[in-house]
Amino acid sequence: MPPAGWCLLWLGLVLASVCASLESAAPSNSTTAPLNVLLIIVDDLRPSLGCYGDKLIRSPNIDQLASHSLLFQNAFAQQAVCAPSRVSFLTGRRPDTTRLYDFNSYWRVHAGNFSTIPQYFKENGYVTMSVGKVFHPGISSNYSDDSPYSWSIPPYHPSSEKYENTKEFQKLYPLENITLAPDPQVPAGLPPVAYNPWMDIRQREDVQALNLSVPYGPIPVDFQRKIRQSYFASISYLDTQVGHLLSALDDLQLANSTIIAFVSDHGWALGEHGEWAKYSNFDVTTRVPLMFYVPGRTAPLPEAGEKLFPYIDPFDSVLERMEPGRQVMDLVELLSLSPTLVGLAGLHVPPRCPVPSFHVELCREGQSLVKHFRFQDLEDDPSLRGNPRESIAYSQYPRPADSPQWNSDKPSLKDIKIMGYSIRTIDYRYTVWVDFNPHEFLANFSDVHAGELYFVDSDPLQDHNMYNDSQGRDLLRSLMP
Secondary structure (H helix, E strand, C coil): CCCCCHHHHHHCCCCCEEEEEECCCCCCCCCCCCCEEEEEEECCCCCCCHHHCCCCCCCHHHHHHHHCCEEEEEEECCCCCHHHHHHHHHHCCCHHHHCCCCCCCCHHHHCCCCCCHHHHHHHCCCEEEEEECCCCCCHHHCCCCCCCCCCCCCCECCCCHHHCCCHHHHCCCCHHHCCCCCCCCCCCCCCHHHCCCCHHHHCCHHHHCCCCCCCCCCCCHHHHHHHHHHHHHHHHHHHHHHHHHHHHHHHCCCCCCEEEEEEECCCCEECHHHCEECCCCCHHHHEEEEEEECECCCECCCCCCCCCCCCCCCCCCCCCCCCCCEEEEEEEEHHHHHHHHHHHCCCCCCCECCCCCCCCCCCECCCCCHHHHCHHHHHHCHHHHCCHHHCCEEEEEEECCCCCCCCCCCCCHHHCCEEEEEEECCCEEEEEEEEEECCCCEEEEEEEEEEEEEECCCCCCCCCCCCCCHHHHHHHHHHCC
């Protein structure tokens, strides 16, 4: 069995963040009264949840939240690593604007004095508080979780040491029931620059004992199953924490006056493409769960004494499968979190950012998703949904070299030589790896080191790179201005 703490490697702090903006603790039955906001941010969570169709995972409390929510099936992070992703969606700016691709700078000093989600709520009369990991700790949040800008009171970081052994939850996932990734081999056409060699995982003692070759050496099958078992166990542990949190919201009679948003900072590879962890532009590392519960809108207001979120034990022998309340298939970006929460709360949505916007403290680079919550309007006039082929999600990832090396996964800014810019549409994922100057923060799109092109319908797992194929060349020509 993996040693104690293995599970928490995969899900960070597990219940990684609870950010609550509470204007009033008093319950309210009025849909016009100001709404509280509860934002739950999970570390490293891919959409391996029952509500996203995973039949193995036992996540009854998150599924219950989804049953009362609007769930986005195709939400994507802008960079698949903690600090850049969190700063991006908390400020509503892309990594090229925050200029944070690593963990080593504070955006207010390094790029611009950009406002954040909690800061905007605070400046509009809310009391803002945080528990656990909201901003990434360290330099990237000024060693203060962006205090005092974002918070009304200092952030609270409880000790998590006593929660670091979740072996009990491995019993939910017997090893004989654990399948391997459907595509565990490194794709033949994958450019070396696109591969992440998961060096931080290789530094673990139990992985070092496997004596794997670097960078492509595969993990033995039995050990792969243990890794996947522990990740799934962590999800179920996380689910219990979400369940207790939402049950407490019920007990305080706040479920009828609180918006709940549930999101992850990025996904996680569990052997797909021969990769582990994050650090890439593939769907498996950029796609995340995203759902919003809005009282009276995504679900009817609870009656007096009614519980919307009763705690459900994932160890119950029989769990009722709960479907999401409503689903959106359009591609969306985590950048949309900021304008969407603001709009749902009834606050003024900041304007779109000019280009460049380093001098602008309050603006947004993401689209608001509020239109998806106007259910009656969408039913009366389906054209309001727009063309799904016009929805695009952008991601990016830096590399220090064309071939995998010791710092390929997490290069420091000064070592970045190449940036992989990726476009995800309903039809394809297209990525170009181009020359990048870290001193000027400039990408040279005329100097392309490598490219990737995967067609969603014929290659949903992104295993067959068509970039140099005739079909790929035809698409690329159609994209040229």
